[in-house]
Amino acid sequence: MLKFIKVVLLVFVVSACQSSQLTKRSQSVFLLPGAEESIGSIEIYDNRAYKYLDEKTLISVRGKGFDWVEGPVWIKEHNFLLFTDIPKNIIRKFDSKQGVSVYLRNVGFDEPSDKGPGANGLLVNQDNQLVLMRTGKRTVSLLDSDILNPQNTFVDLVSGYNDMRLNGTNDGVFDNRGNLYFTDPPIGLDTVFNQDKKLVEKQYKWPLNRARRVQETPYAGIYRLSAKGRLELLDSSLTVPNGIGLSPDENTLYVAVSDKNASAWYSFDIQENGKLTNKQTFYDAQHLIGQMGEQGYPDGMAVHSSGVIFATGPGGVWLFDEKGNVLAKIKTGLLTSNCTFTTNEEYLFITADDYLLSVALK
Numbered sequence: 321m322l323k324f325i326k327v328v329l330l331v332f333v334v335s336a337c338q339s340s341q342l343t344k345r346s347q348s349v350f351l352l353p354g355a356e357e358s359i360g361s362i363e364i365y366d367n368r369a370y371k372y373l374d375e376k377t378l379i380s381v382r383g384k385g386f387d388w389v390e391g392p393v394w395i396k397e398h399n400f401l402l403f404t405d406i407p408k409n410i411i412r413k414f415d416s417k418q419g420v421s422v423y424l425r426n427v428g429f430d431e432p433s434d435k436g437p438g439a440n441g442l443l444v445n446q447d448n449q450l451v452l453m454r455t456g457k458r459t460v461s462l463l464d465s466d467i468l469n470p471q472n473t474f475v476d477l478v479s480g481y482n483d484m485r486l487n488g489t490n491d492g493v494f495d496n497r498g499n500l501y502f503t504d505p506p507i508g509l510d511t512v513f514n515q516d517k518k519l520v521e522k523q524y525k526w527p528l529n530r531a532r533r534v535q536e537t538p539y540a541g542i543y544r545l546s547a548k549g550r551l552e553l554l555d556s557s558l559t560v561p562n563g564i565g566l567s568p569d570e571n572t573l574y575v576a577v578s579d580k581n582a583s584a585w586y587s588f589d590i591q592e593n594g595k596l597t598n599k600q601t602f603y604d605a606q607h608l609i610g611q612m613g614e615q616g617y618p619d620g621m622a623v624h625s626s627g628v629i630f631a632t633g634p635g636g637v638w639l640f641d642e643k644g645n646v647l648a649k650i651k652t653g654l655l656t657s658n659c660t661f662t663t664n665e666e667y668l669f670i671t672a673d674d675y676l677l678s679v680a681l682k
Contacts, residue, residue, distance in 0.1 A: 355380035428456025620658025
């Protein structure tokens with residue numbers, strides 16, 4: 321009888337533990353209501369892609385009518401998305417219950433302006449603070465206010481290198497130790513260095529009503545800002561480095577190049593000291609530029625915990641394995657800029673031209 325009671329108690333304890341784990345797991349699941357509108361299509365090239373999506377997966381419209389949206393980041397503590405509307409100098413917020421709203425204005429410049437460039441890439445650091453690539457001000461900055469009550473108070477983490485202003489900070493990724501890798505292309509500058517390292521003024525259809533924004537570093541850089549605040553230039557060989565991502569083991573850095581004459585994704589080996597070696601072409605996309613249905617250039621990316629890279633590029637979002645083999649494409653039919661995962665990788669959010677999209681993942 322005593323043995324029977326012990327067995328019953330054991331079963332009860334195990335069942336209670338399993339029930340508790342299931343409850344915690346179910347609480348962590350983020351459920352996004354169905355959208356009224358969907359666009360595009362899914363193309364599968366490798367059976368491994370079925371682990372994530374299939375041909376019936378919908379590309380849901382979560383918002384549209386913006387200007388040019390970028391830099392999505394998921395705020396996991398509060399289950400909402402932030403993304404930038406660069407020409408409008410705005411950060412927007414998506415909440416599954418309230419839809420899209422304005423989160424914060426005047427995010428690229430200190431002075432009020434509804435003309436870009438505003439901020440681009442958004443990140444969350446180890447202290448759950450919002451970090452911005454402030455393209456307009458050409459800095460990496462920290463939002464110095466409560467993430468639920470944002471104010472226009474910023475702390476610049478870095479603004480220059482070797483007494484030269486940065487170009488236009490674009491996108492970044494933190495490693496597990498709090499070091500920040502980021503890209504700094506001359507996108508948005510009015511006077512830039514050409515291939516002969518001479519400054520050339522861009523010509524516009526209309527006269528500028530502001531001072532020209534002049535490039536100071538004679539290269540486009542990939543940088544590492546250490547957790548202790550030390551800035552190091554890691555690479556200056558890529559023409560227009562843009563999106564950036566880390567492999568799950570943090571041994572490989574992926575960088576997209578948004579150059580209309582040399583569009584590609586690259587990979588680097590990361591050394592123990594954070595330096596980059598063994599630069600390789602991960603995937604060359606130049607043959608697709610200008611082709612029907614292949615709008616856009618290699619841009620932002622999100623690396624899945626499995627190692628699969630979800631990378632925006634010509635035609636939509638590409639799924640690559642670690643060796644650069646194409647598994648699938650999420651064909652948006654739009655110029656597609658960036659993407660990010662929700663907690664537990666249940667959804668992929670995509671910024672594409674003036675649209676905010678979502679894709680449910682398996």
